[in-house]
Amino acid sequence: MRYHSHMERHDCIIDTLIVLFFAFFFLVSPDPASAHKAIIFAWIDGDTIYTESKFSGGRKVKGGEVIVYNLDGNQLLKGKTNDKGEFSFKVPKKTGMKIVLLAGMGHRGEWTIPLEEIQAVSAGETGTATSKEADVEKSEKQARTAPKSGVSPDEIQMAVENALDKKLKPIMKMLAESREHSPSITEILGGIGYILGLMGIGAYFNYRRKSAGEKHDNADASKK
Amino acid sequence: MHISEGVLSGQVLFSGMVLAAAGTAIGLKRIDYDRIPHTAILSASFFVASLIHVPIGPSSVHLILNGIVGLLLGWGAFPAILVALTLQALLFQFGGITTLGVNTMTMALPAVLCYYLFGSMVHKRNSIALFGSFACGAFSVFLGAIMVGLALVFTEENFFQVSTLLVISHLPVMVIEGIITAFCVTFLKKVQPAMLPGFHE
The missing domain is CATH 2.60.40.10 (Immunoglobulins)
Known part of the structure; x- marks a missing residue:
């Protein structure tokens, strides 16, 4: 389908309108950053x-x-x-x-x-003492500290771990969730940019083809 | 309606790729050089449409817009949708690279079918044009859901169950896309009828 030049200008206006329409649609949608995944x-x-x-x-x-x-x-x-x-x-x-x-x-x-x-x-669950040496060290430490406080280091360790588990659980969850991000505006505009770039390549070849055709036409005309 | 990576079997993926490649080749051959900007703009619209989430219905669905893409581009819908899906897979991680062929088929084939079914209706009387364009927008989504159901036949045993679920969850999308397509066609008919299929001066 061939267009006259005024039609082409008209086309541009329409195209811009369509893009604006979708851009508007996209911006007003209440939850733009979500989709099927x-x-x-x-x-x-x-x-x-x-x-x-x-x-x-x-x-x-x-x-x-x-x-x-x-x-x-x-x-x-x-x-x-x-x-x-x-x-x-x-x-x-x-x-x-x-x-x-x-x-x-x-x-x-x-x-x-x-x-x-x-x-x-x-490892955290079963305690840090996994080797014999650590066991010895631990029992020495226990011997030194236990009589004074009345609470064994093992118990303290357990209590601390439990408390940490409880406090860290929501943070772990948040971290896990934040690893997955929704499309950002950069990615969206980047994608549109790629498409426009492809269009540019198409337009370039169209121009080459057209100008080659014109030269050909001119040659034909001069022959006649 | 993107099928994720690792769901489909090799044969389905391969046949999807072959068919999509064939469709894209036909599409590229048929696109008039002067219509490349149209193709690009509709491709961009398709690319962005999947971000518009429709919060109605039992499942999570988004706009597809393959009806209007097919109606305005015909076979050109194949390259347009392939490009948009590639970028969606790379930038948004929707679908996947291996499922690109299958996803292109499930979206573009309904688009081309609707182009042949409803393309001739848009230049008729206003009421017929309105009905045709609405049906084009809605039916292409419906066919897309059926196509996804077909692609999943080999992995999820029950075709009718999956397809029914897909169709039901896309009912709101069908209505919305029907309205969008009808709106676009009415608008283009008034201002720029040459953009619509089968236009003769």
């Missing part, structure tokens, strides 16, 4: 792993299937999220884990817990 977060607390699943619009995934694999891809256990999108399970094995969420309709989310994280937590 399923996300699962997981964090460890004691010997339990908690997971929370949601769509990137903030809706919880209800009744989504959660499958836990070890890092070799063997299935360890399987469960369903509750109405709050949560699912928790005891650490089945001291191994790295890949937690996969299947939210239905082609939505899938994934979260990996590396082996170190699980080891770190389980």
Whole structure:
């Protein structure tokens, strides 16, 4: 379809109007930074792993299937999220884990817990004393401090750990959630920029083709 | 309606890629050089539309706009949607690179079908044009939901269950896109009828 030059100018105005229309739509929409993507977060607390699943619009995934694999891809256990999108399970094995969420309709989310994280937590659980030397040191320390305070260092350690677990739980959750970010304005404008760039490439080839055609036409005319 | 990575089997992904490549090749061949700006602008609209979240209904859904893209571009919808989906996968992590072919098919094929079904209606009487454009916007979303259901047949056993769920959750989107398409067509008919398909001076 060929256009006359005044039509082309008209076209530009229309195109601008369309873009403005969508830009307006996009800006007034109450929740622009959300879309269709399923996300699962997981964090460890004691010997339990908690997971929370949601769509990137903030809706919880209800009744989504959660499958836990070890890092070799063997299935360890399987469960369903509750109405709050949560699912928790005891650490089945001291191994790295890949937690996969299947939210239905082609939505899938994934979260990996590396082996170190699980080891770190389980080490904290059983106390820092793992080797014999540490044991000896510990018992010496105990002997020195216990009679004075009446509370054993072990008990203090336990109390501190419990308190920390409780206080840190929301922070762990927040950290886990903040790893997943919604599209920023930079990314949106960047994407539009790419498309306009592609259009530029197309326009460049169009110009080359047209000017080559004109030269050809001129040559034809002069021959006649 | 983006299908995430790791859900579909290799065969489905591969056939999606082949079909999408074929559609894109046809599309690129058919685009008039002078219409490249139209293609780019509709591609940009499609790219941004997925960020507009519709908070109605049982599931989390967003606008798709494949109806208006198909109506105005015809086969050109394939390259336009492919580019937009690639950027969505890279920048927003919607869908994925391996599922690009399948996702392009599920969105662009309904767009092209609706172009053939409703394209001729837009130049008729106002009421017919209005109905045609509304149906185009709504039906392309409906077909898209069916296509996603088809793609998932091999992984999620029950096609009817998945498709019904998808269609129901996209009902509000269908209505909204029908209205948007009708609005755009009425507007273009008044100011710039040459942009609509099958226009003859």
